[in-house]
Amino acid sequence: MESYAGMGNNQVLVADPETGEVRRFATGPIASELTGLTFSPDQRTVFIGVQHPGEKDKPSHFPAGGNSKPRSTIMVVQRKDGGIIAA
Numbered sequence: 102m103e104s105y106a107g108m109g110n111n112q113v114l115v116a117d118p119e120t121g122e123v124r125r126f127a128t129g130p131i132a133s134e135l136t137g138l139t140f141s142p143d144q145r146t147v148f149i150g151v152q153h154p155g156e157k158d159k160p161s162h163f164p165a166g167g168n169s170k171p172r173s174t175i176m177v178v179q180r181k182d183g184g185i186i187a188a
Contacts, residue, residue, distance in 0.1 A: 132159030
């Protein structure tokens with residue numbers, strides 16, 4: 102955990118309760134907060150809220166890129182093979 106100290110709420114960590122291993126699953130854009138992690142009933146999709154990217158005039162163009170104004174959004178994450186997340 103110490104390697105993630107001071108990172109704030111801009112990441113989602115996962116842990117294996119049997120081994121104690123902690124890994125980073127997702128990282129948010131500049132000056133954002135990742136929130137609201139939830140799974141679909143079949144556990145094949147995870148939804149992650151991204152709040153206030155680019156807050157306080159930090160350089161962010163999330164989620165559209167380019168010259169777009171930053172805005173909050175919900176990210177949808179699925180496995181390429183369509184399998185259960187974290188299986």
